[in-house]
Amino acid sequence: xxxxxxxxxxxxxxxxxxxxxxxxxxxxxxxxxxxxxxxxxxxxxxxxxxxxxxxxxxxxxxxxxxxxxxxxxxxxxxxxxxxxxxxxxxxxxxxxxxxxxxxxxxxxxxxxxxxxxxxxxxxxxxxxxxxxxxxxxxxxxxxxxxxxxxxxxxxxxxxxxxxxxxxxxxxxxxxxxxxxxxxxxxxxxxxxxxxxxxxxxxxxxxxxxxxxxxxxxxxxxxxxxxxxxxxxxxxxxxxxxxxxxxxxxx
Numbered sequence: 001x002x003x004x005x006x007x008x009x010x011x012x013x014x015x016x017x018x019x020x021x022x023x024x025x026x027x028x029x030x031x032x033x034x035x036x037x038x039x040x041x042x043x044x045x046x047x048x049x050x051x052x053x054x055x056x057x058x059x060x061x062x063x064x065x066x067x068x069x070x071x072x073x074x075x076x077x078x079x080x081x082x083x084x085x086x087x088x089x090x091x092x093x094x095x096x097x098x099x100x101x102x103x104x105x106x107x108x109x110x111x112x113x114x115x116x117x118x119x120x121x122x123x124x125x126x127x128x129x130x131x132x133x134x135x136x137x138x139x140x141x142x143x144x145x146x147x148x149x150x151x152x153x154x155x156x157x158x159x160x161x162x163x164x165x166x167x168x169x170x171x172x173x174x175x176x177x178x179x180x181x182x183x184x185x186x187x188x189x190x191x192x193x194x195x196x197x198x199x200x201x202x203x204x205x206x207x208x209x210x211x212x213x214x215x216x217x218x219x220x221x222x223x224x225x226x227x228x229x230x231x232x233x234x235x236x237x238x239x240x241x242x243x244x245x246x247x248x249x250x
Contacts, residue, residue: 048087049089051136057093075105090102126156140166155221164227165211166229
């Protein structure tokens with residue numbers, strides 16, 4: 001449903017009758033109550049629009065299969081939306097965010113080489129998405145920005161915002177034991193870490209807090225949050241999202 005007046009069956013409000021109005025929309029009960037001719041107005045029906053945003057930052061290519069799963073999910077959501085009769089547009093959030101036709105997206109893939117911070121890319125998208133659309137953001141969300149900052153710019157124009165976090169197996173559950181050199185995929189900074197049980201526990205706690213914050217912001221924006229790990233096939237990822245309530249079988 002849109003926010004304006006239209007021809008659906010959902011009542012919105014009344015307005016005074018003016019000559020030329022469709023007399024079939026007169027509210028005779030209101031006339032009996034107050035002796036005034038009133039026209040019933042109904043909610044506008046709009047064709048749903050889905051904007052599907054795929055993060056193309058370097059971190060999305062940090063583990064094998066991660067960027068491909070993000071692409072597969074974008075294609076799945078686009079095709080499902082089109083089959084429902086909705087408008088659907090995939091977007092690639094690289095150095096210059098761009099709308100990409102589905103076939104081009106599938107043929108060319110996503111070159112996850114952008115160094116542009118996700119928050120900046122979302123800021124550039126805030127005026128490009130259709131007003132009232134469902135906006136789906138697919139990313140690992142492994143950035144220094146707060147969840148509220150990432151979602152708020154998109155939520156201003158969107159009817160709802162859904163978030164899908166795609167992680168690599170190592171990101172989702174790093175192994176305990178051993179010393180590693182971690183490299184920031186986007187900034188290039190390096191750090192030596194010893195992944196003992198305490199370090200892994202602290203990392204897991206921070207990751208869970210991030211997921212909880214993203215889920216909270218998605219609910220506030222009228223949508224939902226889901227997380228998948230790039231292991232197994234697409235069907236397994238869809239089953240996992242179904243268990244989380246992020247996808248619903250039609």
